[in-house]
Amino acid sequence: xxxxxxxxxxxxPDDDFxxxxxxxxxxxxxxxxxxxDDYAVEAAVQLAEAGIADExxxxxxxxxxxxxxxxxxxxxxxxRAVRVWDDAFEEGFSDVAxxxxxxxxxxxxxxxxxxxxxxxxxxxxxxxxxxxxxxxIGFEHAAVVNDLxxxxxxxxxxxxxxxEGGVEELTDVDLPAVLxxxxxxxxxxxxxxxxxxxxxxxxxxAKDLADLGLSAADVESALAITSMYEPESESDAEIIxxxxxxxxxxxxxxxxxxxxxx
Amino acid sequence: xxxxxxxxxxxxxxLRDVSYEAITAGRxxxxxxxxxxxxxxxxxxxDGFAEDLNREGVDAVxxxxxxxxFDHNVYQSAVGALLERTDAGTVVIPNSVNGLDYAPAVAxxxxxxxxTDAIGFEYDDGLTVTREMYGSKxxxxxxxxxxxxxxxxxxGEWAPAEGVGDATVESVEVDHPESGARVTGFEEVAGGxxxxxxxxxxxxxxxxxxxxxxxxxxEELADALGATLSASRPIVDNGWLPKNRQVGQSGKVVTPDxxxxxxxxxxxxxxxxMKGSDTIVxxxxxxxxxxxxxxxxxxxxxxxxxxxxxxxxxx
Numbered sequence: 001x002x003x004x005x006x007x008x009x010x011x012x013p014d015d016d017f018x019x020x021x022x023x024x025x026x027x028x029x030x031x032x033x034x035x036x037d038d039y040a041v042e043a044a045v046q047l048a049e050a051g052i053a054d055e056x057x058x059x060x061x062x063x064x065x066x067x068x069x070x071x072x073x074x075x076x077x078x079x080r081a082v083r084v085w086d087d088a089f090e091e092g093f094s095d096v097a098x099x100x101x102x103x104x105x106x107x108x109x110x111x112x113x114x115x116x117x118x119x120x121x122x123x124x125x126x127x128x129x130x131x132x133x134x135x136x137i138g139f140e141h142a143a144v145v146n147d148l149x150x151x152x153x154x155x156x157x158x159x160x161x162x163x164e165g166g167v168e169e170l171t172d173v174d175l176p177a178v179l180x181x182x183x184x185x186x187x188x189x190x191x192x193x194x195x196x197x198x199x200x201x202x203x204x205x206a207k208d209l210a211d212l213g214l215s216a217a218d219v220e221s222a223l224a225i226t227s228m229y230e231p232e233s234e235s236d237a238e239i240i241x242x243x244x245x246x247x248x249x250x251x252x253x254x255x256x257x258x259x260x261x262x
Numbered sequence: 263x264x265x266x267x268x269x270x271x272x273x274x275x276x277l278r279d280v281s282y283e284a285i286t287a288g289r290x291x292x293x294x295x296x297x298x299x300x301x302x303x304x305x306x307x308x309d310g311f312a313e314d315l316n317r318e319g320v321d322a323v324x325x326x327x328x329x330x331x332f333d334h335n336v337y338q339s340a341v342g343a344l345l346e347r348t349d350a351g352t353v354v355i356p357n358s359v360n361g362l363d364y365a366p367a368v369a370x371x372x373x374x375x376x377x378t379d380a381i382g383f384e385y386d387d388g389l390t391v392t393r394e395m396y397g398s399k400x401x402x403x404x405x406x407x408x409x410x411x412x413x414x415x416x417x418g419e420w421a422p423a424e425g426v427g428d429a430t431v432e433s434v435e436v437d438h439p440e441s442g443a444r445v446t447g448f449e450e451v452a453g454g455x456x457x458x459x460x461x462x463x464x465x466x467x468x469x470x471x472x473x474x475x476x477x478x479x480x481e482e483l484a485d486a487l488g489a490t491l492s493a494s495r496p497i498v499d500n501g502w503l504p505k506n507r508q509v510g511q512s513g514k515v516v517t518p519d520x521x522x523x524x525x526x527x528x529x530x531x532x533x534x535x536m537k538g539s540d541t542i543v544x545x546x547x548x549x550x551x552x553x554x555x556x557x558x559x560x561x562x563x564x565x566x567x568x569x570x571x572x573x574x575x576x577x
Contacts, residue, residue: 013396015548024396093404096366096376119362123396126378132366140442141334143363160449163273163359164511168449169332174442184499222375222407226390230550231401237544237557247561248571251543254559258520258541260463260487261576 001152001175003044003053004110005078006103006117006129007037007060009069022225033069036118040181042188043148044116045077052152053114055079059106061089061099067204074199075191081202082106086209088216096128098219100136103129105212107137114157115178119144127180134178142173146182150175263351263410264297267344269337270315271356272306274448277314280356280415282422287380287415288354289319289423294385295409298322300350301429304340305329308433318425322348325433331445334364339438341368357414359512369412377404378414389413398530398552418534454506461490463520466509466536468494470525470546470565474502479569480524486576492516494526510535525565528553545569 009031017028033041047053058073058081060066070081084102107115115134120127127143134141146168147160155175160168162182173179191199209215240250268288270281285301292299298321303311308325315323326340341364344350355365357379369376381401382392389406391413458464465484471477477497484491491507498508509516511531521539526532528544528551536542537556544557545565554560561568 011396013399015550017399019400022402024400097370097373100370125393125395125397126376127362128366128369128376128378130366131363132370132376135338135367135370141363141367142443144359161359161363162512165515166451166505166508166513167273168451169445170447170449172444172446177442183495187501223377224405224407225402226405227403228395228400229402230399231394233555235555235557235560237554237560239554239560239562244563244567244571247563248568248575251559251561251568251572252575254541254543255487255520255522260489260520 001047001053001113002055002057002110003047004107004112004115005037005040005044005056005058005073006115007041007058007070007073008034008118008121009060009062009066010034010121010123012122019228019230022228024228031065031069033072034118034121036120036122036181036183038188039183039185040116040118041073041076041078042186043181045189046186047150048077052150057082057110057112059084059103061085061094061102070204071199072191074202074204075195076189077195079202081204082110083204083206084208084212085206086216086219088209088219092221093223093225094219095221095223096126096132098221099129100132101214101218102209102212103133104136105214107133109212113176114150115139116181117178119180119182130178130180140174140177141179142171142177143180144182145179146185148179148185263349264295265349266292266295266297266299266352266354267341267348267350268299268301268354269341269356270301270303270311271358271360272303272311273332275306277311278356278358279422280358280417281315282317283417283420284354284356284415285315285317285320285423286420287383291352291354291383291385295352297349300324300344300348302326302340302344304337305331305333312431316427316429316431317423318427319423320427320429323429323431325431327433327435328438332360332363333441333445334367334443335441336436336438337364338367338371340436342371343434343436345372351410353412355412355414357416361414365412365414375406375408375411377406377411380413380415381419383413394530397527399550416530451505454504456490456506458490458492458507458509459514459516461492461516461518463487463489463522464492464509464516464518465489465522465524466492466494466526467497467524468526469496471497474500477502479566483569483573486573489522494529494532523553523557524569526553527551528556
């Protein structure tokens with residue numbers, strides 16, 4: 001069985017950041033593997049270690065800079081990677097359909113039995129690509145999976161979906177399927193030194209849209225970000241000033257007023 | 263195509279609150295588009311749901327009598343059938359775990375733009391959605407190309423629709439493909455020895471605690487204050503505390519007299535679980551952390567400096 005893992009390099013703003021135009025200033029952003037995708041990579045690697053998956057392929061849509069991130073997925077045990085980028089993606093904010101079109105082309109080439117990806121990306125927070133991809137490629141799907149057992153012989157993934165309020169839905173999903181992975185599904189490993197060394201020799205296949213038989217028109221976005229701003233603080237909090245000792249003193253006073261005592 | 267279709271959400275026999283909030287959002291949109299507001303109840307006690315969903319401003323309720331609990335294939339098929347049979351050109355869906363299990367498929371199937379997790383919108387010539395990015399640190403406005411779309415709306419952002427409307431109610435069954443995803447049951451995972459929703463004072467710990475060994479510090483504080491220890495999601499994801507200690511959308515909703523958030527940034531999913539607390543105290547190094555927006559008292563500082571001092575105050 002072949003597993004495709006979609007990963008994204010996400011940007012995280014520093015505590016202090018400036019907004020330039022419709023995005024945060026490049027200098028104030030740090031890049032990292034999306035937290036949710038880290039759990040998806042771990043799930044895929046565990047399937048390989050259990051002898052269920054024969055091959056784990058990581059795929060990302062991202063510029064050359066993202067190779068550092070996708071190499072982390074390789075260091076953790078993915079066999080190889082595909083990185084898709086094109087000038088067309090620089091044009092603006094890609095919508096879900098544009099990403100799905102790109103991943104669809106990769107799925108056609110790779111023919112996976114299972115696609116895993118994070119529930120959402122930490123930066124844009126759409127939470128939609130996996131389910132939309134499943135619809136496009138005719139796979140079954142389950143969103144927000146926090147427990148996963150693959151029965152390859154039966155062709156079924158037995159999952160828990162994490163609903164709101166501490167309730168989980170138990171669902172059997174026929175393969176091939178796309179599952180979106182929630183944090184907490186497993187314990188993502190740290191890449192070992194050996195893994196990091198091996199990852200240097202693993203293949204990252206860089207493709208542009210033409211390589212996938214697509215053109216810029218295929219990934220045209222229906223969405224445009226027209227402004228970005230820091231939300232007005234609705235805070236009417238009393239911010240307690242002073243050093244740690246003074247702050248703790250005032251806080252203790254407040255807590256005692258509210259009836260807190262051991 | 264100017265009508266708006268709102269899809270309600272229910273679980274185990276109860277409509278969820280976000281259904282009524284989505285009706286309010288849908289009504290705003292229908293007014294701006296000069297169309298009717300249609301609401302779908304899909305599966306379960308649809309006749310009972312139809313009665314409850316007939317709030318002021320609802321023009322039609324479609325009671326789709328297929329199945330009992332949520333099934334994404336049924337929901338997708340029902341929305342498709344209603345888009346075909348009615349004048350609805352636009353769909354509003356709760357931005358919930360189940361909403362996100364079919365809304366993207368609806369948008370994809372009908373080739374409609376999708377914007378998720380809206381916290382507001384304006385509609386003039388077209389739709390402009392307000393949504394957050396970068397973990398609630400910024401807000402953005404997003405313009406949608408085209409006058410038909412699928413929008414998912416965040417819970418708690420619109421007031422729930424009230425009153426009684428004079429909607430027509432249509433009962434209907436839809437054809438749907440046999441489901442390749444079969445629900446076999448439900449599990450309550452937040453049980454166990456401690457019920458944090460019963461506590462008067464909660465000391466709640468988040469990612470800022472950094473290491474599992476450091477939990478001792480907040481345990482000591484909880485002891486000193488006679489408080490119960492709870493946590494935000496990353497602590498539970500790491501397996502440092504059990505699931506029954508988790509505050510938030512996927513954990514417990516708590517309303518203690520005093521909630522002390524330590525090293526918790528205040529992501530929207532966490533805030534949804536504790537904003538009803540009487541008094542909220544936050545200790546965090548990041549002055550821009552969203553937790554300070556809902557806190558009554560805040561200390562901008564390092565928890566490793568402040569918490570030991572606070573323990574001393576109560577020793």
